[in-house]
Structures are given as C-alpha cells and as structure tokens.
Amino acid sequence: MTWYQYIWAPGIWGNPAVHTAWTAGTLVALASGTVGVFVVMRGQSFTGHALGDVGSTGAAGAFLAGVGALWGFLAAGAVTGGSIEWLGRRVRERDIATGVVMAFMLGLSALFLYLVSIYTNASNAPMAILFGSLFTVSPSLQPALLGLSIAALAILALIYRPLLFSTATPEVAQSRGIPVRLVGLAFMLALVVAAEEAALAVGAILSTALLIGPAATAARMARRPGMAVLLAAGLAVGNIWLGILLAYDSYWWPPIHTGWPVSFFVTVVSLGMYAAGGLIQRVRTTVREGGR
Amino acid sequence: MKIEQTVQTTPQAALEITDLGVAYESTWVLDHIDLTVKQGEFIGIIGPNGAGKSTLLKTLAGLIRPSRGEIRFPAARGRRHPVGYVPQRFDLDPDLPLRARDLVGLGLDGHRWGFAWPNAQRGRKIEQALAQVDLTGFADHPAGKLSGGQLQRVLIAQALVSDPELLLLDEPLSSLDLASAQTVVDVVHRVSQNLGVTVLLVTHDMNPLLPVMDRLIYVVNGQAVIGTVDQVVQKDVLDKLYGYDVEVLRLHGRILVVGDETASGDAAGFEHR
Ligand SMILES: Nc1ncnc2c1ncn2[C@@H]1O[C@H](COP(=O)(O)OP(=O)(O)O)[C@@H](O)[C@H]1O
Ligand SMILES: [Mg+2]
Numbered sequence: 001m002t003w004y005q006y007i008w009a010p011g012i013w014g015n016p017a018v019h020t021a022w023t024a025g026t027l028v029a030l031a032s033g034t035v036g037v038f039v040v041m042r043g044q045s046f047t048g049h050a051l052g053d054v055g056s057t058g059a060a061g062a063f064l065a066g067v068g069a070l071w072g073f074l075a076a077g078a079v080t081g082g083s084i085e086w087l088g089r090r091v092r093e094r095d096i097a098t099g100v101v102m103a104f105m106l107g108l109s110a111l112f113l114y115l116v117s118i119y120t121n122a123s124n125a126p127m128a129i130l131f132g133s134l135f136t137v138s139p140s141l142q143p144a145l146l147g148l149s150i151a152a153l154a155i156l157a158l159i160y161r162p163l164l165f166s167t168a169t170p171e172v173a174q175s176r177g178i179p180v181r182l183v184g185l186a187f188m189l190a191l192v193v194a195a196e197e198a199a200l201a202v203g204a205i206l207s208t209a210l211l212i213g214p215a216a217t218a219a220r221m222a223r224r225p226g227m228a229v230l231l232a233a234g235l236a237v238g239n240i241w242l243g244i245l246l247a248y249d250s251y252w253w254p255p256i257h258t259g260w261p262v263s264f265f266v267t268v269v270s271l272g273m274y275a276a277g278g279l280i281q282r283v284r285t286t287v288r289e290g291g292r
Numbered sequence: 293m294k295i296e297q298t299v300q301t302t303p304q305a306a307l308e309i310t311d312l313g314v315a316y317e318s319t320w321v322l323d324h325i326d327l328t329v330k331q332g333e334f335i336g337i338i339g340p341n342g343a344g345k346s347t348l349l350k351t352l353a354g355l356i357r358p359s360r361g362e363i364r365f366p367a368a369r370g371r372r373h374p375v376g377y378v379p380q381r382f383d384l385d386p387d388l389p390l391r392a393r394d395l396v397g398l399g400l401d402g403h404r405w406g407f408a409w410p411n412a413q414r415g416r417k418i419e420q421a422l423a424q425v426d427l428t429g430f431a432d433h434p435a436g437k438l439s440g441g442q443l444q445r446v447l448i449a450q451a452l453v454s455d456p457e458l459l460l461l462d463e464p465l466s467s468l469d470l471a472s473a474q475t476v477v478d479v480v481h482r483v484s485q486n487l488g489v490t491v492l493l494v495t496h497d498m499n500p501l502l503p504v505m506d507r508l509i510y511v512v513n514g515q516a517v518i519g520t521v522d523q524v525v526q527k528d529v530l531d532k533l534y535g536y537d538v539e540v541l542r543l544h545g546r547i548l549v550v551g552d553e554t555a556s557g558d559a560a561g562f563e564h565r
Binding site: 176178219224225 | 350353354355373375377378379382384385387388389394395398399401402405406407408435447450451454
C-alpha cells in the first residue's frame, strides 16, 4: 500500500454507499451553504437550529406511519416554520415563538421516538434520525434531494436583492415598497427545505453544523454578499466531502473496524473551518494594520 | 434634471398633509396634522422624546398607514419613489459581508428580482451617490465597520440614488459627536441645494440646523406647528403646544426651550424612552 492509499482508502470509488453519500451530501450542502449565509446575516441561527431539531419529530412520525423519513422531516419543518412565522410577527417575539414551538415539537419527538423503539424492531432508527447516517441514505432519494435543492436555490436566486435589502435595512426596504414580510416568508420556505435536507443528511440535532458552520465562516471572511454565498456553498460541499472521506478512512481506525459516524466528522470539519477562518481573518487584519 | 420644475413660476408643494391622524391601537399619537412643505425646502422636525416625530416620518415613508387624513406628494408625480427614507439609528454587524457600495446599490435596484449583475453604469451611479455625501473612496469599505456618521451618510446616499423628491431623515445626528453631526448637516444641506431635494430632518436639538433650515415643524404630544424659527419658537406658540409654561432662551445664537424634556413625559402622559 502506498501512502495515499491511507487517504483514498481502498475501494472508496467503487463503494455504492459512498457514491450515494457523495451525491446526496453535495446536493444538501449546496442548499445549506447558500441559505445559511442569509440565516447568519439575518440572525436566524436559532430558527435554523430549531428547524433541524424538530425534523426528528417528523422523521420519527414518518417511521411510525411507514412513510419515507424525508417527507417527515419536511412536514415537521413546514409546520414549525409556519408556526414561527405566524406567532413571531415582531422581531422580538420571534425567538420566544421559536423556543416555544421547538419545545412542543421536541416533546412530540420524545413520544414518537419512544414509540419507534417500543413498537418496531428498528432499534437504531432513533440514532439515525437524531445523528444522521449519510451512508445509509437510499439512492432512490436522489431525485427528490435534487429537486428540493434546486427549489431552495431558485427561491434564493429569485428574491436575492429584495432579501438582501430587507436583511440589511428592513425599514428602508419597506419604504421602497418591498413586501418585507412576504420576502421573509419565501426565505423561510427555502430555510425549511435546506434545514430539513441537512437534518436528513447529518442528523436532526447536528444539522446546524452544515447550515450555520460554513455560512458563518464564509460570511466572516467574504466582503461582498455574492462572494459570501459562493464561498459558503464551496465550504459546505468541501465540508461534506471531507467528512465522508474521513468517515470512510476511519474504517481502519480503532477500536472496532466499522467506521466512525460521518456526522461526527462533518461537525469536526465544520468547527475546524470556522476556527481556521477566524485565524485567517485575524492574520489578515494584523498584516493590514501592520502594513500601515 | 429639474428643467420642468424650474420653468414653472410658482414652486409646487412637495408635501401636503391634511387632517392627518395616526393611532397605535387606540392611542392617537398624531392628531389633526395639517401642513404643506414647498419643493426644495429644508425642514427640521423638532420636539421632545415621544412627541411623535418618528411616527410622522414613518407615516410619510409608507411604513405606517394613517388612521385618518391624507398625505400627498404633488411635486413627485411620475417618480417611482417620492420619498427616500433613512430610519432612526441602527447598528450593522461589523462582520456583515456588505460594502458601502452594496447598501447604496440596494437603494438603486434592491426592489428588483434576482441578482444585480455588475455593470459600469450601475457602478458609476453608486460612486456618484457616495461622492454626493463626501464618501468618495469608501465604496469598498465594509458597511458594518463605518463610523456612525459615515453610515448615516451611506444611508443618505442609498436614499438619494433613487432620485427621491423628499429626503426623510430620522434623528441622523443623535449619537454623533459634534464634528460628525456637522458633517452630516453640511452634506444634507448641500444635497438639498444642488439636487433640489426637499428635506425633512428629525432632531431633538434644533441648534445644529439653525443656519441651514428654512422652516421647522415643532411636534409636541402629537400636535404640530410649522413655520420659521422666529414664528414657531416663541413662548406663546410653544406654551399652547406644550399645554404649560415653557421658557425660550436665546444664548450666543443658540436656542434653548426650558421646561421641555423635564416635564413633557409626566405632564403629557408620555413615557421617556
Ligand atoms: N409601535 C408602537 N406601538 C405603540 N406605541 C408606539 C409605537 N411606536 C411609538 N409609540 C408611541 O408613540 C409615541 C410617539 O413615538 P415616536 O413617534 O417614536 O416619538 P419620537 O420619535 O418623537 O420620540 C410615543 O408615546 C411612543 O411610545
Ligand atoms: Mg424618534
């Protein structure tokens, strides 16, 4: 074995589960990264996190009902996103509304996951819902994920300028006739799609790693909004790819040769990127100020 | 740019307000406001905290629907945007990936769908607007890292770039040091002269505006009086407006209305904010 085979572990290209993980992960990352930038700019990280969390309710419910988990994730996201928009009309009420709705939905999740573990013999289902398992994503989901990611990106592309305007200076945007609330609602739709896709891929409670991590890094490093969006998309895709690669490699790692969870690596890479981004930015500022 | 208007002998009114009333829930915050502002006038909107100044401006900007009365912009007929609005002080996250140029660009075409593809003409318009507020060279500066006065001026450029008939500025001088406040006043004054823009500028301290404003609107307890400084800032006029005795002091060219901030809250049933 040559050295690079330790990185490109044998068989990674030939493994069908890895192929699916790659395509699914890439699609999910593209949506998460781009939507995430606006989540960060709008200060809606908590909402994004809550949407991921409550996905577990939907996924567990879908499991009980014998429906595909993706649809459960999306249904729970839509209900939660709609409730937050409905209850939290004013900015200050928003976090409270989010917290209240999330708590209720997670209560349901506790019940559903309990029922799953009692009445079905899928003892690992709760783990997969909460922490994700990209390698077990069914290849048949790929068209749906493709459609969803395209939908989220299309919404963002369509409302790009009004959204940026409503995000940066909401009152000015409103005075210029932009339907700020409607734009916010359209963005919520894109956010629900992105957050639930991320929840499916890396787990309900870890989805933030993909939705917020790369976007926060990009928003901090980029100076212009368009660049932040592109950079975030790139970082999110890189994040997923690196996570998959490391997870595949970890098959050779102790203690038992079964591989570590992909989601673990995705969160590690996400955090690593954020820290590295901060470091690069600090060096940049020091250099710029030192050069004066 | 203003050829049509200069041909006319009598300037049109920029703003006509008749019997305007604005209520939040069941409290009337503005009541029976009647006033007319001429084209190109520089108007200061003065009054104590909670008087209804911001409410008046937001109503003119279309953010609040009047509960009663009418607002017209006769001179702005045909323009897409009769008013350019700069809201009361707010902060931008210093890490926001947004440059001064992006904020101004949103004022230009932020209401359109899709992306703004870079083109030379758009860039020129943006830089021209920034030059009008003395911020040449700041186009690529991160918006969140501008000083308070610079951000105010960027927002003024953002409003100007849409070629409005009226410029509405809510407390652009508050929380600025004297020098920055003076710069903002100078910039707004010059813009109103050069572009013929009608200005309504809210401030709780009228003194920085004394050299530049044509008239003022004095707002107390939701009532408003319009006129020149000499007409309005008079003991008898203000006594009636406040509903109790105030003193008008003129010291070294500055004007002080005594009894205003201290008593307006309790006597008028408004809270200090
Ligand atoms: N959204 C609101 N809902 C209810 N009352 C409000 C609202 N905004 C302002 N007010 C009240 O209306 C009055 C006028 O406020 P405002 O126009 O902000 O005054 P100013 O700008 O002159 O300080 C105050 O008593 C304020 O408390
Ligand atoms: Mg105010």
